[in-house]
Amino acid sequence: MSAKDAPVSEPLLALQGIVKTFRRGRHQLTHALKDVSLDVHAGEIVALVGESGSGKSTLGRVALGLLQPDGGRVRFDGHDFAALTPGQFRQLRTGMQPIFQDPTASLNPRRTVRESLLQALWKTPGDEAARCARLLEDVGLRPASQFLSRYPHELSGGQRQRVLIARCLAMEPKLIIADEPLSGADVSIRGQILNLLLDIQRRRSVSYLMITHDISIARAFADRVAVMMQGELVEIGPSQQVLRTPNHPYTQRLLAAVPALG
Amino acid sequence: MTLDAVAPPLQIESLSIEYRSPSGAVLAVQDVSMLVREGESVALVGESGSGKSTIARAALGLLPPRTARVTGGRLLIEGRDVTACRPKQWEQLRGHPLAMVFQDPLSFLNPVMRVGRQIAESVERHDRGTRDVTARVVELLDLVRLPANTIRAYPHELSGGMRQRALLAVALGCRPKLLIADEPTTALDVTTQAEILALLRDLRRTLGMAMLLISHDLGVVWEECERVYVMLRSRIVESGVTREVFAAPAHAYTAGLIKAAKAARNAEGRFETIEGEYATSGEATP
Numbered sequence: 001m002s003a004k005d006a007p008v009s010e011p012l013l014a015l016q017g018i019v020k021t022f023r024r025g026r027h028q029l030t031h032a033l034k035d036v037s038l039d040v041h042a043g044e045i046v047a048l049v050g051e052s053g054s055g056k057s058t059l060g061r062v063a064l065g066l067l068q069p070d071g072g073r074v075r076f077d078g079h080d081f082a083a084l085t086p087g088q089f090r091q092l093r094t095g096m097q098p099i100f101q102d103p104t105a106s107l108n109p110r111r112t113v114r115e116s117l118l119q120a121l122w123k124t125p126g127d128e129a130a131r132c133a134r135l136l137e138d139v140g141l142r143p144a145s146q147f148l149s150r151y152p153h154e155l156s157g158g159q160r161q162r163v164l165i166a167r168c169l170a171m172e173p174k175l176i177i178a179d180e181p182l183s184g185a186d187v188s189i190r191g192q193i194l195n196l197l198l199d200i201q202r203r204r205s206v207s208y209l210m211i212t213h214d215i216s217i218a219r220a221f222a223d224r225v226a227v228m229m230q231g232e233l234v235e236i237g238p239s240q241q242v243l244r245t246p247n248h249p250y251t252q253r254l255l256a257a258v259p260a261l262g
Numbered sequence: 263m264t265l266d267a268v269a270p271p272l273q274i275e276s277l278s279i280e281y282r283s284p285s286g287a288v289l290a291v292q293d294v295s296m297l298v299r300e301g302e303s304v305a306l307v308g309e310s311g312s313g314k315s316t317i318a319r320a321a322l323g324l325l326p327p328r329t330a331r332v333t334g335g336r337l338l339i340e341g342r343d344v345t346a347c348r349p350k351q352w353e354q355l356r357g358h359p360l361a362m363v364f365q366d367p368l369s370f371l372n373p374v375m376r377v378g379r380q381i382a383e384s385v386e387r388h389d390r391g392t393r394d395v396t397a398r399v400v401e402l403l404d405l406v407r408l409p410a411n412t413i414r415a416y417p418h419e420l421s422g423g424m425r426q427r428a429l430l431a432v433a434l435g436c437r438p439k440l441l442i443a444d445e446p447t448t449a450l451d452v453t454t455q456a457e458i459l460a461l462l463r464d465l466r467r468t469l470g471m472a473m474l475l476i477s478h479d480l481g482v483v484w485e486e487c488e489r490v491y492v493m494l495r496s497r498i499v500e501s502g503v504t505r506e507v508f509a510a511p512a513h514a515y516t517a518g519l520i521k522a523a524k525a526a527r528n529a530e531g532r533f534e535t536i537e538g539e540y541a542t543s544g545e546a547t548p
Binding site: 051052157186187188190191192194195198213214215216217219220221253254256257258259260261 | 309310422451452453454455456459478479480481482484485486508518519520522523524525526527531532533534535536540
């Protein structure tokens with residue numbers, strides 16, 4: 001289902017040989033990423049799975065330019081991050097938007113939904129009220145007029161996550177990097193948000209890099225999956241293959257640990 | 263199991279609980295009846311806000327006294343009616359026969375006290391006959407498969423899984439008949455979760471301890487619990503033997519939960535959701 005481009009085309013996001021080392025205390029080093037390479041092609045959904053401390057979130061932050069890698073290159077939409085001026089980087093970076101785990105922490109509690117969205121819309125001209133409303137309807141908050149003047153605390157967890165997704169869509173991204181977007185959500189909400197993300201992908205042909213610890217979601221949602229362990233990418237391939245018949249012993253162990261329903 | 267040979271560790275009879283709030287009373291638990299027999303592993307599942315943690319708190323005597331009120335029904339622990347117990351009496355019960363573990367062990371362990379001391383306190387308090395407390399602490403650490411040198415460790419020096427084991431050792435210090443576990447593995451990685459669940463299974467077998475597991479994770483419930491109660495908006499909507507309930511759920515909500523939990527896509531490539539009547543309140547469905 002991924003709309004793969006011609007084989008010669010460059011991936012939308014290319015992480016090449018990323019190295020990131022954190023200093024812990026005076027002498028201790030944590031090798032968070034040891035030479036990790038990962039591509040995300042246009043229209044593709046890639047899941048990055050692994051346990052806490054595996055480096056998956058660090059890789060997401062490097063891809064977003066929130067962390068400077070100690071080695072390796074990040075290329076997005078044909079541009080090398082390192083070769084850009086700060087202004088060019090900011091411009092390019094709007095094409096890549098994050099969604100984080102905790103929607104409450106990502107929304108300003110003192111801004112209404114409308115104010116949160118306007119903040120993302122100011123750059124591009126057009127009728128702001130109409131665009132706010134359309135964004136909300138796009139993420140299933142209907143009728144939009146009911147939600148525009150609400151504050152985050154007046155929304156349910158699922159609705160807050162939808163507002164975040166709307167704000168992220170306001171930037172018209174090509175790539176959405178979602179770091180555990182569902183781990184706080186109940187199962188019933190989880191299905192709704194995943195369906196929404198699939199709809200968005202179909203309508204707007206965005207790509208996703210989804211960082212998750214949930215194997216069953218990765219298997220069902222992603223085209224390809226990359227498995228990380230202790231700063232290394234141990235296995236990558238089509239999600240059905242990697243998460244049903246894994247090659248690497250760590251992936252096998254991970255799968256065996258997931259309690260299966262029936 | 264012989265009929266009524268021993269009083270069950272936990273029996274709840276049409277219990278109702280309400281919370282008072284500035285905007286009026288909220289019924290958190292309505293007419294709930296439950297039974298946990300000796301040595302049995304029982305699950306209480308439901309989504310957030312369904313009232314499952316309120317039941318766990320009630321069964322432990324931990325309801326906030328100023329805001330929560332039992333408006334009806336009874337709570338029996340080992341056959342004794344504890345509905346009207348006073349805080350001092352609850353303190354006795356929490357230790358023996360009741361013990362608890364929660365999702366976040368760090369907030370239940372004292373950060374400035376060594377783990378060994380915390381386990382020792384639990385032993386001293388509820389198992390007064392113990393002559394060699396240190397030996398018992400080492401024994402408990404061994405029981406939860408922590409190395410003996412953990413005795414000198416502080417909670418912050420331990421990993422998440424080790425903390426949960428340490429909290430478990432504190433709980434077991436009182437030789438409980440019933441362990442109430444509220445989302446004990448939710449914050450853990452799957453491989454650590456599998457270890458803790460295996461440990462709980464072993465402990466239940468060797469100590470003959472019953473377990474009431476509060477969980478939103480149906481996979482865990484399927485693997486660990488003999489019987490299950492399903493909660494929806496403050497009521498039990500379905501209960502029975504886990505395998506039977508999951509294989510042929512009688513209530514539409516249970517069926518929806520199970521489908522959604524599998525995180526599989528249906529024929530149209532969509533993820534299963536819980537729609538209509540049982541949708542989480544306030545959720546718009548696009």
